[in-house]
Every structure is written in structure tokens, then in C-alpha cells.
Amino acid sequence: MNFYVCLLQECTNSIPKLIQYANANNYNVVAVPINANMVPLDPYERDPTYPGTLLNAVDWNSKMIFMLSDVDVDSPSPKLREHSKKILLRDIAWAEHLQNAGCVMKRLHGPNIDNLAEIIKAKTKGNWFIQVPISNPTMGSFEHRKDATEAEIAEAEANDPWTWWNSLRFAVKHSSKVKVVIELTDLDRPSKETVRRWLGEPIEAVIIPSSLFVRNKSNYHVLQKSWQTIIGHLLAARANIIISANPNDMFISQYADYLRKLASDNNDTHVLNSYENLLEIPLQPLCDNLDSYTYEVFESDPVKYKLYQDAVQAALIDRVSDKDAPKKLTVVMLLGGGRGPLARAIFNAAALTKRKVRLYIIEKNPNAIRTLSHMVQTLWGDKDVRIFSKDMRDFSPPELADILVSELLGSFGDNELSPECLDGALKLLKADGLSIPYKSTSYINPIMSAVLHQNVSQLVSTVPAFDYGYVSLLKNIYHIDKPQTLFEFAHPNRVVPIDNTRCKEISFTAQKDCVLHGIGGYFDTMLYKDIHLSINPLAHTPGLFSWFPMFFPTHPRTLKEGETISVKFWRCIDADKVWYEWQVSTREAWEHHNAGGTGYHMRL
Amino acid sequence: MNFYVCLLQECTNSIPKLIQYANANNYNVVAVPINANMVPLDPYERDPTYPGTLLNAVDWNSKMIFMLSDVDVDSPSPKLREHSKKILLRDIAWAEHLQNAGCVMKRLHGPNIDNLAEIIKAKTKGNWFIQVPISNPTMGSFEHRKDATEAEIAEAEANDPWTWWNSLRFAVKHSSKVKVVIELTDLDRPSKETVRRWLGEPIEAVIIPSSLFVRNKSNYHVLQKSWQTIIGHLLAARANIIISANPNDMFISQYADYLRKLASDNNDTHVLNSYENLLEIPLQPLCDNLDSYTYEVFESDPVKYKLYQDAVQAALIDRVSDKDAPKKLTVVMLLGGGRGPLARAIFNAAALTKRKVRLYIIEKNPNAIRTLSHMVQTLWGDKDVRIFSKDMRDFSPPELADILVSELLGSFGDNELSPECLDGALKLLKADGLSIPYKSTSYINPIMSAVLHQNVSQLVSTVPAFDYGYVSLLKNIYHIDKPQTLFEFAHPNRVVPIDNTRCKEISFTAQKDCVLHGIGGYFDTMLYKDIHLSINPLAHTPGLFSWFPMFFPTHPRTLKEGETISVKFWRCIDADKVWYEWQVSTREAWEHHNAGGTGYHMRL
CATH class of the missing domain: 3.20.20.150 (Divalent-metal-dependent TIM barrel enzymes)
Structure with a gap:
């Protein structure tokens, strides 16, 4: 009914x-x-x-x-x-x-x-x-x-x-x-x-x-x-x-x-409300080419590209004075151009600030290249723009960039491998160059959600469902405690050698007798200075819908009010893949999920 | 679309x-x-x-x-x-x-x-x-x-x-x-x-x-x-x-x-066309109680009950002359009264022929009894009718019947165990009594249907799907050859001992190069004299929709035009159940399906 x-x-x-x-x-x-x-x-x-x-x-x-x-x-x-x-x-x-x-x-x-x-x-x-x-x-x-x-x-x-x-x-x-x-x-x-x-x-x-x-x-x-x-x-x-x-x-x-x-x-008339409580396997844009439908959903976000435009605008003004504006060229490289929404934001920023911008668009999906090429011919004929059909990690640029712009972030921040991609693109950037975004942070908290648990359980016959992280528009949930900071990644990362593995344990307190069904995952990202995007429920950017939260399931157990819940998360890397492991402890240690990345993992 | x-x-x-x-x-x-x-x-x-x-x-x-x-x-x-x-x-x-x-x-x-x-x-x-x-x-x-x-x-x-x-x-x-x-x-x-x-x-x-x-x-x-x-x-x-x-x-x-x-x-505006090509497990009304929805679907058949009424009418006239009509009582036993449609047909027949009828309704489903009881109180207060909440095989009647009326037939005739039920009810019938229906016959033919084969294959992961017979509203099918008679059951069956096992092999000829995906199953039943119901595609009773055909799958093989297809069917019985086995042979014998009744079987 x-x-x-x-x-x-x-x-x-x-x-x-x-x-x-x-x-x-x-x-x-x-x-x-x-x-x-x-x-x-x-x-x-x-x-x-x-x-x-x-x-x-x-x-x-x-x-x-x-x-x-x-x-x-x-x-x-x-x-x-x-x-x-x-x-x-x-x-x-x-x-x-x-x-x-x-x-x-x-x-x-x-x-x-x-x-x-x-x-x-x-x-x-x-x-x-x-x-x-x-x-x-x-x-x-x-x-x-x-x-x-x-x-x-x-x-x-x-x-x-x-x-x-x-x-x-x-x-x-x-x-x-x-x-x-x-x-x-x-x-x-x-x-x-x-x-x-x-x-x-x-x-x-x-x-x-x-x-x-x-x-x-x-x-x-x-x-x-x-x-x-x-x-x-x-x-x-x-x-x-x-x-x-x-x-x-x-x-x-x-x-x-x-x-x-x-x-x-x-x-709640969210346009995507048919997704409520559904579990989706997170996208892997690095190894799979996105299709038109996915691009279209992203492009329809009403606030994301505006905030990117604000960030590029602020960066252009800071890097080029009004006096230098007519002659000084800023080289911007867009890492992952998709079907052009960020390129549009960058051109808008250049026009509004009257700064000269040369844009290199790097995109590895040959299908998106067709649309981009068409846009160059029909919409951007007067712009200083070049398209490269390449993986950014293999790209040899004709010159170095002042600003790298990218939107490689997943619902958990780093889970679409933005650290690995941006580290690989470091060679494209001038010594004083900057990255938009310059930092991303993940957040977690313990969650009760009987419906999500039922949905995970239904998958068990076909996959190791309790070793997967899911993207889900969380609807029927109870936040057992407030989200806290998990991992941080800063860009450009000039540390040598770079280590993108992480491990952290965080303690939460049950506010009431309840059942733990899993861990909610969120992120925020700093684009430029204080211009940022967030899906942390405590500080969600109004109107932003490009990212649903993540959900890392656990096997359900009843918790007592005041009980301490320790959640430990690992970000692990080997030659082929990156993955998370997670484990909850109360008085005793619960199951260790996704050991060795046998369940959910991101292919490099 | x-x-x-x-x-x-x-x-x-x-x-x-x-x-x-x-x-x-x-x-x-x-x-x-x-x-x-x-x-x-x-x-x-x-x-x-x-x-x-x-x-x-x-x-x-x-x-x-x-x-x-x-x-x-x-x-x-x-x-x-x-x-x-x-x-x-x-x-x-x-x-x-x-x-x-x-x-x-x-x-x-x-x-x-x-x-x-x-x-x-x-x-x-x-x-x-x-x-x-x-x-x-x-x-x-x-x-x-x-x-x-x-x-x-x-x-x-x-x-x-x-x-x-x-x-x-x-x-x-x-x-x-x-x-x-x-x-x-x-x-x-x-x-x-x-x-x-x-x-x-x-x-x-x-x-x-x-x-x-x-x-x-x-x-x-x-x-x-x-x-x-x-x-x-x-x-x-x-x-x-x-x-x-x-x-x-x-x-x-x-x-x-x-x-x-x-x-x-x-x-084809068949009211049930949402069932086209779907596979359903046949009902087992003997061991499962039917629900209201199922009764309602049956009751809405536009021709079945009219033909039953015609049959009872003809039998009443044959057994009781016009002269005897005012005083001679005919005892009718309705075996399986459901929610009353056959009782209504019998009362109509009595009224139209002006014959005196006493009706015993035997029904084993206690939920249907509630509806029947209500009907007796509200609609049939002036009728000579009694309801018994019993399995007909265990029923001891206060008197013997002139006419047994039943609709215990499945899509394959005997697959809802009408032979076993009616044999068990033989003791209720007078020596010169008759059964409506008095005969049922099953028919088979070889069928090509890629869609049905796909549907069977989808079930394989959960059940031995090629050992099941299904009820299906056949839509996307090709009749490789015409249906032929398989098994016959006559009632009342006064043979001692009664043997309801059967075995028969029938030959068909491919009219064209094609693929055999399975065997179609149909039945007809003689109610009284030449009044009958049929779902045999060669002689389907117009408008009748209570029964969809059956489909017994085989693993697909290509046949050449003119090739002979022998189809062998067994009806097997043990202490607990009745089941069919089937096997196709062309130049060689194909797989023997449902050996021992491990797949589809009817519980006694």
C-alpha cells in the first residue's frame, strides 16, 4: 500500500x-x-x-x-x-x-x-x-x-x-x-x-x-x-x-x-526519494566508465557547481591581482571533466573575475570525450581550452598547472580514490600551485536501522554482504551518537613517501538502549579557504544531493544506555586495490569486517 | 516498455x-x-x-x-x-x-x-x-x-x-x-x-x-x-x-x-492476461486450504457453473420422471463446496426441473465453512441442505447419494487427485448412483516456447525446476504437433482393486525444424452425457478460464522437420504422494524427469 x-x-x-x-x-x-x-x-x-x-x-x-x-x-x-x-x-x-x-x-x-x-x-x-x-x-x-x-x-x-x-x-x-x-x-x-x-x-x-x-x-x-x-x-x-x-x-x-x-x-520531497533505505554498491569511476544517466544525476545538483565556481573565483583573485589580470595567464587543469559541468564553472569564474584562464580538461572516459568535444566546437569556440583523453596518472602536460580542479570524491571522501589520483597528478602542478579541493575528511557514527539491516541480510545469499560498504539515502535510522572525524587527506601532498593507509579508533556513547546495525559514513571537503561541501549530518550543505551517506553494516546487538562503543577503521592498500576494514568493540571485540578486502574494495 | x-x-x-x-x-x-x-x-x-x-x-x-x-x-x-x-x-x-x-x-x-x-x-x-x-x-x-x-x-x-x-x-x-x-x-x-x-x-x-x-x-x-x-x-x-x-x-x-x-x-483481453507465460506451482487443495482470492477467481468463470447446472438438470430429469417429481427425493452430495458456486448451480437445476433435492455439502476447509454457513442462514433458509466440515474420504453420511457432484480437477485432469478423492467417496454413493463428472482425460503435445524455457531456467538455483510441472497461461508458444490423449479416469470406479497408476508413450511428428522446450498438458471432462468442459486447444470450451494449461519442461534440443518425438508419461503413487514422471525420446532417450517424485508431487 x-x-x-x-x-x-x-x-x-x-x-x-x-x-x-x-x-x-x-x-x-x-x-x-x-x-x-x-x-x-x-x-x-x-x-x-x-x-x-x-x-x-x-x-x-x-x-x-x-x-x-x-x-x-x-x-x-x-x-x-x-x-x-x-x-x-x-x-x-x-x-x-x-x-x-x-x-x-x-x-x-x-x-x-x-x-x-x-x-x-x-x-x-x-x-x-x-x-x-x-x-x-x-x-x-x-x-x-x-x-x-x-x-x-x-x-x-x-x-x-x-x-x-x-x-x-x-x-x-x-x-x-x-x-x-x-x-x-x-x-x-x-x-x-x-x-x-x-x-x-x-x-x-x-x-x-x-x-x-x-x-x-x-x-x-x-x-x-x-x-x-x-x-x-x-x-x-x-x-x-x-x-x-x-x-x-x-x-x-x-x-x-x-x-x-x-x-x-x-x-520530504527529495527528487531521489525512491532511493530511500536502498543499498547501492559505490561507484568506481576510476575503473568503470560512468554512463550518461550517472553524469546527468550529478550535473543536476543545484549547489555543488556553484560552490566550485565560488572557489575557483576566489583562487583566481588571490593568485592574480586586478592589475595583472589582462595579461597574466592562469593554467587550470580539470582532472575528470565528465560532460563539462566543472569546465562551465571554471569558465564562469574566469569571466566573472576577468582573469585569463587556459583550461586543460583531462578525462579518461572516451564516451564523455565525445560530449566534451562537441561542447568545445559548439559552445566554447572562443575559449582557451584543450581536451585530453587520458588517465590523469599517465598524462604528460605541455605545461604545469596553477590550479588543479577535481571532483573525485565519494560518499566517504577518499573512497573513489581521490588521494591516489591526486597524488598521481602532483607532477602536473607548479611548485606554488594549489588543488581545489585542498582537503577531505571522513566522519562516522554508530547507527540503528532495522530496515537497512534487513536489506543487507537479503544480499547474504549472493555476496559477503556484511563485508561491503554501501551508499544509501538513510531514512529510517537512529543516530546512536553524533558523527566524529575519521580520516583526513590534504592536497597537494608533497610528503615523500606518501602513505595513504590509515587506522583510527573512535569511541561513542549510546544515548539510549538501542541496537547497533552498522556505521554511518560521511565526508566534507574544503574547496578553497572556507568554501566547502559537507554531507556530515551535523553540518550538511543545504540542497546538496550528489552524495548519499555510506553504511557499513555490523551484525546487530543490543546496547545499553551509556555504553561505550569503540569503532576502529582501517584504510588498507595493496598493489591492486584499496579497501576498508572495520570492527566494533563494546566490552568485547565484535566481528572484524572485510579483512583483506575480500568484500568491498576499490580497484586501482 | x-x-x-x-x-x-x-x-x-x-x-x-x-x-x-x-x-x-x-x-x-x-x-x-x-x-x-x-x-x-x-x-x-x-x-x-x-x-x-x-x-x-x-x-x-x-x-x-x-x-x-x-x-x-x-x-x-x-x-x-x-x-x-x-x-x-x-x-x-x-x-x-x-x-x-x-x-x-x-x-x-x-x-x-x-x-x-x-x-x-x-x-x-x-x-x-x-x-x-x-x-x-x-x-x-x-x-x-x-x-x-x-x-x-x-x-x-x-x-x-x-x-x-x-x-x-x-x-x-x-x-x-x-x-x-x-x-x-x-x-x-x-x-x-x-x-x-x-x-x-x-x-x-x-x-x-x-x-x-x-x-x-x-x-x-x-x-x-x-x-x-x-x-x-x-x-x-x-x-x-x-x-x-x-x-x-x-x-x-x-x-x-x-x-x-x-x-x-x-x-487478447483475457482478464487474467497478467499471468501470460508465468509459471505457477499447481494448487494442492487436498492438503492446502484455498484462500478467498483463489475461490473468487474460480467463481468468476462465466461458463463452468452454467455447464454444471446443465449437467445436474439433465441428470435430475433422467432419474426422476415428471410424474414422480413432486414426491421423489434426489440426494445430491457436493464434494468440496468451496464458497458455494456449485451448490447454487444445483439449487438452480432443482428449481428449473421442479425436482426435489436434498443437498449435502462436504467441505474440508473450515474457512470456507464459515461462508457456507452464512449462506445457509441468509440465502438458503428454505432449502433442504446440510453442511459437513469433513474430508470426503472420512465422511460417514446419514444416507447414500443418488448423485455425487465435484470439481476436483486440475489443469491436467487428475493432478489435484480427483481419482483418489472420488474413489474414497465411492462409499457415499448408491449402487445406481452417478458421478458428475463421470470421466476425465488428459492430453499432451510437444511445445516450443523460448520464454517458458527462460522462466524455468530462472528457478533452477532454488528448486529442481526441470522436475516440476507448472500451470501456465501459454502465450508465446508453438505447437510442434497436435495434442493426443494420455490418461483416462472414469467415475464411479467400481473395479476392485482400483489402480490409479498409469503409463503411456505417445508419438508426435515435428511439423517443422524447431526446438522442443517441453510438453503441454491439458484435460477435458465429461460432466453428464455429452455435457463437457475442455481446455484441449483443439476443442477448448469457449469462455472457460478456470484452468490454464500445464507445462512439463525438458532441456531444449533442436528437432528436424518430420522427426518423430516419443513422449512417455508415468502417473506414480506411493503411501504419501502421487507424481508424474516424463521422458522424451527421439533417436535416443532424453533425460528422465522427476524420477521418484523428488520434484513436483501431490501429497495425499
Whole structure:
């Protein structure tokens, strides 16, 4: 299903009428107890229950969320437990009969989930929506109380509903068919960090009780600012809406309209949002030739080339005084010309500063050369420009450059081998020449993201998926702690011999009980002076979308609030390739990933 | 791409203008030589070719079919061969640069295809469209000539373009990325059998030269009846249209409109056409409970239940005279009531014949029982009806039946175990009682279908796919010979002991050179007297869609026209299951499939 607004009612005497009523009030799905008409336990009994022909198969699948009986299959009472199992299995059989790809919803009540997990694993069709309160109301009150004892807090923590869900998630082996439905209540407003943590979970929907609404001055039903913010975060993480209301509530269409508006306000309209949470293998432009599509995506970045232009402009002014401008030539070499966007930025910079520029464009992709050649003939006939179809490492220039310009950076800074390429191009540069960019820095932090973990796990049958780093538009994630600096590379690098291997260990602290699913990777790069590009979430350049973050997976483990997570990263090099290795340690060392570069590596 | 009509032109000096012109004339794709502007061979040369920025990536992918240079990489001249390879590889590199998921088209000229096959296998992106004349024009002329010698005919046959394609298909290992584009010519009108054979190939499109069109009395461009039929067959097999015309042709929009109309006339609007060529594992209703969706599909069959009603009606009239009608009760047992469609047919038959009927409905699916119970309460309150939630084999009836009614048949007749079920229900029937249906018969024939073979091959990594029988809506197939009778089962079967194992070998003759990809399976069933249902392609009940044919795969081998194909089938039974084994023999025995029922089998 695409985004939906669902009407939840605890009872109905006609499912088709409820659907009609919900549709008329701007809801596209309804959630009702599967035993809406009180089906007797014995399915052989000829009782007037509702028939399978009540709706057609498409409607059963697309318009209904079945709420399973609110029984406890993990009750301490054996009798109650067995009775509950019988009821739940009967509910599931009926749900599977009506829906061949549908959704059932089950409420979690406490930390015991073993029997439920077994039942979930045995059901093969459709998805499970696990209904969980967003927080423990007691916990919420502690956050504003100074007098609570540590024992009181510890006890309340054990009753944190996130912990129930976390146990269930491990017990069902992180199945992608099991999703969370978060239930809000007017008794408790969760803390920011509690809400943020849920964003790392596979959120299906959020249940909003009608009692959360208040009337504004115009007598219209609205949510208070604080609830707007909380629900806005969940909506931005693609949660659907379930509004729970009484059958005789007169205002249900107001709730739906209000929340549709809120959803649209919080809808991240990133042009690339079809990539959310997907894992992609990073590009290797050094050994693979990029295609037109990839160039086109890069070229459409609205801020990157403007900042490059600013950087070249500033450098030209610093290197050539106004007085010298009419005669002094600046030789610029563009390393990796692609289909010309940086060349355009350089010509713009020259025109705006009125500096004389000779541009050498070096490009190793013969297909891009065709487009560049065409541009020289049709657009740049009056420019001092020459194109070389070469690998920059093998290029012998007719003269040396004042400025090297390049965009060889990957999502993790150096992962498209900019250090190796720029070191190889050092011979092209005058002794006082400069490189744009002149520095790049990578950043990492620990991340919880159940969805990314599920996506990695799906790849395991074909590749050593936990030894790969991925490029991913991170959406459903929780930042366990803030990013910190990892590796730095400066250019030009005139050190002899140059060593581009690196190794560093960084410590982070879990801000809350959570699960570590992997390490987020980011970078920033200094183009000239303070002109820079960044995808570090703490300081992301507004509007920049050329680079998604990286994700280095780990096998999931639960962390306790306050626990220290040490992350060690290596950048390794041999004759043919460059690769990263990574390892997390808490009290003990976890798995060492990608030893020897057998998984993800960059070919030289 | 969905269905498209493409304009092919051998040259253009502006690709964007050609696309605009084509769009304006009702074409959605264009095919042009990739070197539309004569790109020089050396890609490093700065020649004014067309740039990658001419179109955006979406348009390159969705609006262009690139015709690769018409060079012969399998030429007998080594010099020409090497030069051709260089040109072709350059073309491919440029095509891959412009399209990240696009299509290139290459013309086949003769039987030598080895180098081309190697190049095709090495290209990883997008699809290959292989352009092949529909037939050898010489061959065509022989069909109308009595004077040709056998040697002449043999030589012409070796030049059959289908043979070229067949060699290529084997050389590229049946890759699903390699499709056929069939080229028509006004010099030659192919025979029916030639056209039919192409329907078994992965047809992408058909190229129609504008010269095929003639003017009708209203001065409008149309196709002759015989061409309409040929192209209609190809369109029905989901071929797209490529119209080849001169740049100055004034009538291209007439061609497009005419062919769009022809495509729509030949469009098989089967409600289930999203299932075409898909492989499904047959249902096992005896051990799995069917869901609502499956019942709904069955219930929507427009003719099945009407024919059942006719059969019951005829049987009631034969068993109870008009005179006895008011008092003589007929006991009908419905074995497998589902959600009630057959019960409805039986009640209708009773009402129309004014016969007294008592109906026992036996159904083992407890979920269907709920719907049936509801129907009894709400619709059938005035009927003499009782529901039993039982497996018919374990049912002890309060009285014996005059008529057993069942629909336990699968696509291959007995493959949902109707013989075993009905034998088990024999004890429910009076000595003079009858069964509707009273006989079912399976049919088989040898089939060529490259697409089905590709689909089977894709399953090999997860299951022993060549040991499975599949249910499939056969679309892209060629019937190598007509279906023949395989197994028969009659009911009630009062033979003691009953033996439901079977074994039979049937001989077929290849009507034309072709490839055997598997065996088609069909059935018919006699309901009462001559009232019957059939999915045998030679006598298919009009409108019946409850059953798709079956497909039993074999490993592909080329057959010669006139060659005998012996197909042996076994129906085997052990304590737990029933299964088929199959084996083809020509001059030698081929693989024995599904020995011991390790692949597809039906659990008892």
C-alpha cells in the first residue's frame, strides 16, 4: 500500500458499511477486530459470522487491517496461554483465508514474547503489524522528576515497550514482514530521544487516538504543537496514519484532513526519494566508465557547481591581482571533466573575475570525450581550452598547472580514490600551485536501522554482504551518537613517501538502549579557504544531493544506555586495490569486517 | 516498455527532431542507426558527433532503439572481421554510455554467429534485439513450385533465417536479454507454419516496411488481408510494431494509426492476461486450504457453473420422471463446496426441473465453512441442505447419494487427485448412483516456447525446476504437433482393486525444424452425457478460464522437420504422494524427469 490514513474502530456490525463510511470521510483503509461479529471459537460451528464473500479479494487485501484478538499467548497461566493460542491461531487462519497478501495487527503487552514469536514465524502470508505503546508512561514522568530513585528508574526501564519490541524483533530473526505500529496516548508525551529511536525501526504506522485532538479558536480539531512535532517526525520517516475513534465520533473527517495536511507538510520531497533505505554498491569511476544517466544525476545538483565556481573565483583573485589580470595567464587543469559541468564553472569564474584562464580538461572516459568535444566546437569556440583523453596518472602536460580542479570524491571522501589520483597528478602542478579541493575528511557514527539491516541480510545469499560498504539515502535510522572525524587527506601532498593507509579508533556513547546495525559514513571537503561541501549530518550543505551517506553494516546487538562503543577503521592498500576494514568493540571485540578486502574494495 | 509503435529511419541529422516528428505522428519510440551522424571510428578524435547531452537519460532509455552498424563480425575475411568487431564494440560502448537500460538492435545475415554471440554475452546492460527476416524468400517460392529438386529445397532450408536465430539462441545460452525482431518484406509472404513457429520465440517486435501498405478505395493506406492475418498473429503474441519508412514519406501517421487499430483488434483481453507465460506451482487443495482470492477467481468463470447446472438438470430429469417429481427425493452430495458456486448451480437445476433435492455439502476447509454457513442462514433458509466440515474420504453420511457432484480437477485432469478423492467417496454413493463428472482425460503435445524455457531456467538455483510441472497461461508458444490423449479416469470406479497408476508413450511428428522446450498438458471432462468442459486447444470450451494449461519442461534440443518425438508419461503413487514422471525420446532417450517424485508431487 502507498501512504494511507486508516480508521480504527473497536467494533462494527458491518464491515462493508464501515469501509464506505471511512471512504466518505477521507480514510482509505479501516482497522477492525477480525472477530467484528464475535465469531465463536469452534470454526465447525454453524454460527452467523461474516462470510468470506462480504468483500472481494482486492478489498480484503487493500482496505482492511485485521486486529487480532487481544489475547496473551505468553501468559504465565498455562490454561490462559493455551486458550489464547487457540484463539490466535483461529484468527490467523481466518485472516489468511480472507487476505492472500494482507496485514494483521497484534498488540504487545509486556516483555514475554516467545510464543508469539513462534506463531509469527509460522505464518507465511502477508505482514505482521506489531502494536506497541510509544513509551512507558511511568518513564515519561521520571524525565520531569528529580526525586525518583535509581531502582525506580531501572524498573521502569525494564518496562520500556521498545524493549518488548526489541526482544520480539530478535526472536523473529529481524524478519522484514514484521513491522511496528506505534501507539500514542494522551497520558504521555514521549521524549525527543524516544521518538528519534523509533525512527530506526521498521515503522508501518502510528496510531493516533482521537482524544489527542483539541479544538482551536475556530472550533476546529487540531493537534498541539508538541504532538505535531512528534507525529511529524514519524510521518517524515514514512509512517502511515491510523486514527482510532469511537463509532459515534462526529469529527473523523476533520482528523483525517488535518493529518493528511501534516503528512504533506512533513513529506520530504527529495527528487531521489525512491532511493530511500536502498543499498547501492559505490561507484568506481576510476575503473568503470560512468554512463550518461550517472553524469546527468550529478550535473543536476543545484549547489555543488556553484560552490566550485565560488572557489575557483576566489583562487583566481588571490593568485592574480586586478592589475595583472589582462595579461597574466592562469593554467587550470580539470582532472575528470565528465560532460563539462566543472569546465562551465571554471569558465564562469574566469569571466566573472576577468582573469585569463587556459583550461586543460583531462578525462579518461572516451564516451564523455565525445560530449566534451562537441561542447568545445559548439559552445566554447572562443575559449582557451584543450581536451585530453587520458588517465590523469599517465598524462604528460605541455605545461604545469596553477590550479588543479577535481571532483573525485565519494560518499566517504577518499573512497573513489581521490588521494591516489591526486597524488598521481602532483607532477602536473607548479611548485606554488594549489588543488581545489585542498582537503577531505571522513566522519562516522554508530547507527540503528532495522530496515537497512534487513536489506543487507537479503544480499547474504549472493555476496559477503556484511563485508561491503554501501551508499544509501538513510531514512529510517537512529543516530546512536553524533558523527566524529575519521580520516583526513590534504592536497597537494608533497610528503615523500606518501602513505595513504590509515587506522583510527573512535569511541561513542549510546544515548539510549538501542541496537547497533552498522556505521554511518560521511565526508566534507574544503574547496578553497572556507568554501566547502559537507554531507556530515551535523553540518550538511543545504540542497546538496550528489552524495548519499555510506553504511557499513555490523551484525546487530543490543546496547545499553551509556555504553561505550569503540569503532576502529582501517584504510588498507595493496598493489591492486584499496579497501576498508572495520570492527566494533563494546566490552568485547565484535566481528572484524572485510579483512583483506575480500568484500568491498576499490580497484586501482 | 509497454506496447510501442516505433518509427525506423535509416538516417537522420537530428535525433531530437526525429523523436518530435515521430511523436507528432503517433509513434512513441524511434529506431535509428547509432551512428546517425557518422561518428569516426577513433573515439579519441575530436569530431563533431552528437553529444550525450542531446537527450536526457530517461529519453535515451525509453524513446530510442539504437541500430548497431550493419557489420559482419563473423565474416570469412579476417581483416573485415577484425574491423567489424572494432566498429561493433565502439557502437556498444557508446550505446551503453547513453542508455543504462536500453536496447540495441543488430541484423543477422547468415548462419555464422559465433563472434556475435561472444560479443552479446559480454554486454551486460539492457537488451539485444536481433533483427531476422521472417523467412527465406527462396523457401517461400518453393511452396508454390512443383518443379524444385530436393537438393534445391535442402539448400534453401539451410538458409532459413530461423536456423540462424536458433544457432545464436543456443550460443548465447538462451539468455532472456536476447529477443527477436522479425522483419517482413513485400518480396515474400511467409507460410502459416513459418509464422506459427515464430510465436514460440521471444518476440520483441515486428518490422513492417511501408512498402507493405496498399491504398484502398478511399485512398487510405491499409494492409492486404493476408498480411493483416500474419501481423495479427504476431500482435496477439505481444509483438511491438516497428514501421520502417523513408524520411520523406507523407503517410507515416496513417501506418501508425492503422497498426494501432490492428493491435487493438488482436489484443487478447483475457482478464487474467497478467499471468501470460508465468509459471505457477499447481494448487494442492487436498492438503492446502484455498484462500478467498483463489475461490473468487474460480467463481468468476462465466461458463463452468452454467455447464454444471446443465449437467445436474439433465441428470435430475433422467432419474426422476415428471410424474414422480413432486414426491421423489434426489440426494445430491457436493464434494468440496468451496464458497458455494456449485451448490447454487444445483439449487438452480432443482428449481428449473421442479425436482426435489436434498443437498449435502462436504467441505474440508473450515474457512470456507464459515461462508457456507452464512449462506445457509441468509440465502438458503428454505432449502433442504446440510453442511459437513469433513474430508470426503472420512465422511460417514446419514444416507447414500443418488448423485455425487465435484470439481476436483486440475489443469491436467487428475493432478489435484480427483481419482483418489472420488474413489474414497465411492462409499457415499448408491449402487445406481452417478458421478458428475463421470470421466476425465488428459492430453499432451510437444511445445516450443523460448520464454517458458527462460522462466524455468530462472528457478533452477532454488528448486529442481526441470522436475516440476507448472500451470501456465501459454502465450508465446508453438505447437510442434497436435495434442493426443494420455490418461483416462472414469467415475464411479467400481473395479476392485482400483489402480490409479498409469503409463503411456505417445508419438508426435515435428511439423517443422524447431526446438522442443517441453510438453503441454491439458484435460477435458465429461460432466453428464455429452455435457463437457475442455481446455484441449483443439476443442477448448469457449469462455472457460478456470484452468490454464500445464507445462512439463525438458532441456531444449533442436528437432528436424518430420522427426518423430516419443513422449512417455508415468502417473506414480506411493503411501504419501502421487507424481508424474516424463521422458522424451527421439533417436535416443532424453533425460528422465522427476524420477521418484523428488520434484513436483501431490501429497495425499
